[in-house]
Amino acid sequence: xxxxxxxxxxxxxxxxxxxxxxxxxxxxxxxxxxxxxxxxxxxxxxxxxxxxxxxxxxxxxxxxxxxxxxxxxxxxxxxxxxxxxxxxxxxxxxxxxxxxxxxxxxxxxxxxxxxxxxxxxxxxxxxxxxxxxxxxxxxxxxxxxxxxxxxxxxxxxxxxxxxxxxxxxxxxxxxxxxxxxxxxxxxxxxxxxxxxxxxxx
Numbered sequence: 370x371x372x373x374x375x376x377x378x379x380x381x382x383x384x385x386x387x388x389x390x391x392x393x394x395x396x397x398x399x400x401x402x403x404x405x406x407x408x409x410x411x412x413x414x415x416x417x418x419x420x421x422x423x424x425x426x427x428x429x430x431x432x433x434x435x436x437x438x439x440x441x442x443x444x445x446x447x448x449x450x451x452x453x454x455x456x457x458x459x460x461x462x463x464x465x466x467x468x469x470x471x472x473x474x475x476x477x478x479x480x481x482x483x484x485x486x487x488x489x490x491x492x493x494x495x496x497x498x499x500x501x502x503x504x505x506x507x508x509x510x511x512x513x514x515x516x517x518x519x520x521x522x523x524x525x526x527x528x529x530x531x532x533x534x535x536x537x538x539x540x541x542x543x544x545x546x547x548x549x550x551x552x553x554x555x556x557x558x559x560x561x562x563x564x565x566x567x568x569x570x
């Protein structure tokens with residue numbers, strides 16, 4: 370799957386099937402889309418990320434979680450699409466971190482995180498789709514785990530610095546540039562070609 374502007378190009382039958390399942394999920398839940406591929410951050414905690422969808426739900430019970438309907442309170446939610454075989458604890462921690470960051474940005478409570486598993490083995494509800502709700506209490510616990518993980522990463526990578534490259538504003542195929550960190554690439558000098566003198570007849 371690749372994206373060209375606002376158009377997503379599906380490159381396999383599996384991707385097409387996953388898109389159809391999520392389209393049916395949207396039809397049943399009928400959410401208000403607040404943001405898609407949305408950058409969220411918390412200046413207070415120095416973290417940021419990109420969530421799949423931020424939505425508002427009117428509330429109710431929805432046939433999107435297998436045999437039992439999923440009960441959702443009205444309010445703001447984070448949706449994280451998953452296509453792997455299984456959902457693990459990392460997925461819950463990730464969607465919880467997004468929920469906290471979104472809450473900091475909007476200044477309101479996020480009701481929960483919704484892990485929409487597009488490769489599930491469910492038959493009831495939407496075949497091949499399962500939705501797991503991470504509620505407010507779980508978000509709080511997962512956020513505490515996230516902060517501990519972040520602190521360990523920061524301690525282990527305290528000397529890590531990003532590589533800054535200065536690149537040309539325009540690149541022409543066929544030209545060779547030596548790209549070094551922090552050094553402006555120089556354009557190769559054009560060779561002067563002498564024109565042959567015209568012969569007198």
